[in-house]
Amino acid sequence: xxxxxxxxxxxxxxxxxxxxxxxxxxxxxxxxxxxxxxxxxxxxxxxxxxxxxxxxxxxxxxxxxxxxxxxxxxxxxxxxxxxxxxxxxxxxxxxxxxxxxxxxxxxxxxxxxxxxxxxxxxxxxxxxxxxxxxxxxxxxxxxxxxxxxxxxxxxxxxxxxxxxxxxxxxxxxxxxxxxxxxxxxxxxxxxxxxxxxxxxxxxxxxxxxxxx
Numbered sequence: 001x002x003x004x005x006x007x008x009x010x011x012x013x014x015x016x017x018x019x020x021x022x023x024x025x026x027x028x029x030x031x032x033x034x035x036x037x038x039x040x041x042x043x044x045x046x047x048x049x050x051x052x053x054x055x056x057x058x059x060x061x062x063x064x065x066x067x068x069x070x071x072x073x074x075x076x077x078x079x080x081x082x083x084x085x086x087x088x089x090x091x092x093x094x095x096x097x098x099x100x101x102x103x104x105x106x107x108x109x110x111x112x113x114x115x116x117x118x119x120x121x122x123x124x125x126x127x128x129x130x131x132x133x134x135x136x137x138x139x140x141x142x143x144x145x146x147x148x149x150x151x152x153x154x155x156x157x158x159x160x161x162x163x164x165x166x167x168x169x170x171x172x173x174x175x176x177x178x179x180x181x182x183x184x185x186x187x188x189x190x191x192x193x194x195x196x197x198x199x200x201x202x203x204x205x206x207x208x209x210x211x212x
Contacts, residue, residue: 002169004155006119010148021167029138036102040142043097046090052097053086055106059125063136073123082111089113100139108139118154119147137164144168 007013014022032038043052057074064071074082089095094115100108108126112119126136147155157165159175181187 001175002157002165002172004168004170006147006152006155010145025141028134032133039101041099049086049090052099055099056109056111056125059109060123063126098143108135110139110143118156119152121157
């Protein structure tokens with residue numbers, strides 16, 4: 001669960017990064033703004049939530065779908081669930097939905113939340129046609145900078161050890177899972193799950209396949 005401690009100013013934090021990171025953080029956004037009139041828009045009106053979240057979903061699938069097969073991240077009932085969550089989060093002030101646009105066309109979009117002095121990254125989608133411009137990096141840099149400007153304490157990337165998170169993060173406290181089993185059947189299930197986790201991946205896969 002990589003995170004960034006949001007302390008001090010954005011410029012001071014950036015000064016502690018590598019020269020390559022600093023150069024990209026400053027140069028790439030300026031180039032896009034200059035050559036393509038790139039703008040960043042934060043969703044603030046109830047009437048924009050559906051279209052902006054749909055942009056996140058569309059761009060996420062454009063980036064991660066494999067051979068036309070959807071990722072499943074927003075499949076089925078999950079899509080309606082997230083639309084409901086986003087509407088409620090906007091109402092209570094915790095929604096952070098940023099859309100990067102060129103000529104009012106979304107080319108990248110970020111979906112996250114703010115709570116307890118932290119920003120919680122949930123998902124980011126980007127148009128693969130803009131990969132050469134590193135639009136995902138540019139948008140994420142913009143979102144993190146806004147967290148510094150707004151005086152948050154922490155930016156949390158969530159579960160996963162993807163390389164792009166490590167380029168930003170300055171800590172990783174890890175993930176701890178606690179399970180409370182009620183009853184003999186549940187206790188047996190938990191014990192079996194613990195035993196399964198100790199097996200090598202090759203041994204686990206056929207057992208999980210049969211269980212599913």
